[in-house]
Amino acid sequence: MTRLLVLGFAAGALGAVGGARLAGEAAALVRSRAPRLAAGAAALVDIVLRAGREGRDPGARERRRLLAAGALAAFVAGWLVLGLVPAIGVAAVGPLAVSRVLRSGRERYRHAVDRGAASMAGALADALTGGHSLRGAIVAAASGLDGEAGVELRRVASELALGARTEDALEAMRARVRSHGVDTIVAASLLQRGAGGDLAGLLRECARALEDHARLEHDARAATAQARFTGVIVVLLPLGGALLAELASPGYLAHLAGSFLTAWLGGLALVMQLVAAVLIRRLGRVRV
Incomplete structure (x- = not known):
């Protein structure tokens, strides 16, 4: 012993x-x-932030790293919350979520540039009035313009400094941003550059028109804000009720999922809620 x-x-x-x-x-x-x-990790976060701050698309190698990191993070989160087997399915959603985040960042950047299009047109008009050519006006206006519109104009100025043609640099900006305001500025600049005329005056008229357009869009959004908010609340109410029921009686949702009929009806209701959310988002989208 x-x-x-x-x-x-x-x-x-x-x-x-x-x-x-x-x-x-x-x-x-x-x-x-x-x-x-x-x-x-900091480099991956910076890639995502730059997509929203500068509208830059990640390269092929960076995109692969982001998708792999998204899948790994989703797998770990699913493993901790749901278990090993469901985590495999959750991991497949990670890359889709990363792609959605990148796309959302680029969309926010495009909308921010579009909101600053009136300021861009006014800055170019002031530089042209000061005696600059169109190429020089872009460089001069880029140094004094703030926000995402200034970032985009400084990118055009950098391309011009590297020897790009003015038409090519402006067309590249139009293709990147894909907004009504930038399309108007580029079209006016290229048309007046080829045909001649008072480009500064035309850009000032464009700036006033873009400001009126932005004001009208803001009024339309304000008029539909309450209806859109109510629609979102109605969509989220069943999900909130299900969570409250689970908190009040742990295992309630698992008990419902144990029956084929209730699981089928619950899945159908969830799909209908998602469809309703998408339709509310589309109906509430303002087009002016």
Whole structure:
């Protein structure tokens, strides 16, 4: 008996020493890899932020990294919340969510540039009035214009500094942004550049028209804001009720899912809620 106690004590001591040694090695490995992991994560976050701040699309290599990181994050989250088997299905949703985030960032950037199109037209008109050519007016206006419109105009100025033709740089901006305001500015600039005339006056008229357009769009959004908000609340009410029922009686949703009929009806209701949310979003979209 004493011998067994001694052997047990020795095994426990050796296990504790081995565990401490293994923990030390793991900590050293984490410390050595942590800067690289942190730098990689920061680079991925910066790619997503630049999509919304500068409208830049990630390259093929960056996109692969983002999709892989999204799948890994979704898998880990699904594993912790739902378990191993459901986590595999959740991991397939991760890349779709990343693509949606990138697309949403680019859309926000495009709308921000479109909102600043009137300021862009006014800045170009002021530079042309000061005696600059169209090429020089772009460079001069880019240095004094703020916001996303200024970022886009500075990108055009950088392309001109690298030797790009004025027409090509403006067409590239129009293709990137795809907005009504920028299309108007580029069309006016290229037409007047080829046909001659008072480009500064035309751009000022464009600026006034774009400001009126933005004001009309804002009024239309304000008029439909309450209806859109009510629609979203109505869509979210059943989901909130289901969560409250689960909190009040844990396992309630799992019990419903155990029956084929209730699971089928619940899935059908969820699909109809998603369709209703999409339709409300489309109906509430303002087009002026």
